[in-house]
Each structure stands twice: as structure tokens, then as C-alpha cells.
Amino acid sequence: MSISEPLRLLKALSVEGELTCGQASELIKKKSNDHRDYHPLAILFCAGYVNIDTKDSSKTFASQGIHQLSIFLYMMLSLGPGKPYLGQSVSGSGFDKEILYITAEGHFKLDELAQKRSERIWAILIGIAVGISVAVISNHVIANVPVCN
DSSP, rough: OTTTTHHHHHHHHHHHHHHEEEHHHOOOOSSSSSSSGHHHHHHHEEEEEEEEOOSTTTOSSSSOOOOHHHHHIIIIIIOOOOOOOTEEEEEOOGGGHHHHHHOHHHHHHHHHHHHHHHHHHHHHHHHHHHHHHHHHHHHHHHHHSSOOO
């Protein structure tokens, strides 16, 4: 999993506004074809950047922890309910149609990252401008200073 995978999913959710869990599952790059593929989505849940609009509002996904949540997501979205995995089994259906949305915290995180990127670009541009100015001024000063013999 690359560090940008959760960020890529978060940006996709921000652009679309909301996705079904099935659509989010299709966006996930499948590398290991097991629960580890769902770690980026589980990370977003546990960080509070995304949430799900479930019929069972008492269920809190983030409280399960990243590992357990990624196993649950894999079982519900890839294997299908009722199929055992790592000694666990879940029941239910229609989870792939549940609505996944970005939270206010997720929007704030994207804004923060965009602001940091903008600040870095400005710092680089200012550094280049200062470097060029110093080179031009010092070249001008050296050219106009009389040489003592």
C-alpha cells in the first residue's frame, strides 16, 4: 500500500460527494487479493475522514480498529457475506450499496494538504527569486567595483 492510496480514495470521495461501498471497492487497487487491500479504506474510517450511512446506526466501524475493519470490509465487499475468512464470518447483504461519504474532518484534511502544497510552492518560488536576485546584484556590484592595483 502506498501512502497516497488513502489520499486518492479521499479525493475521489470529495469529488463525487458520496460513493456506494461497492464503487469505493472498485477504486481500491487490488494487490494482495485479501483484507490488506482494504487497509486504505479502513484507515480513512478510523481517522474519521469518511463514514458510512448504515441502516444500523448503532454500528461504529471506526471502533473496530484498522486490521479488524479491513477484514470486515474484505469479507463484505470481496468475498460476500456468509463466507468464512480467517476463522470469521459475517452475515447480511446489500453492504455494497451502503453510502460512503466524506466527513467534515475529511474535507478539512484535504484543505490542509492543499494549503501545505501551496505554501511549499510559494517557498520554492521565493527561494528561486531570492537566489536569482542575489546573483544579479552581486554580479552588478563586482562589475562596478574598481580594481586596486
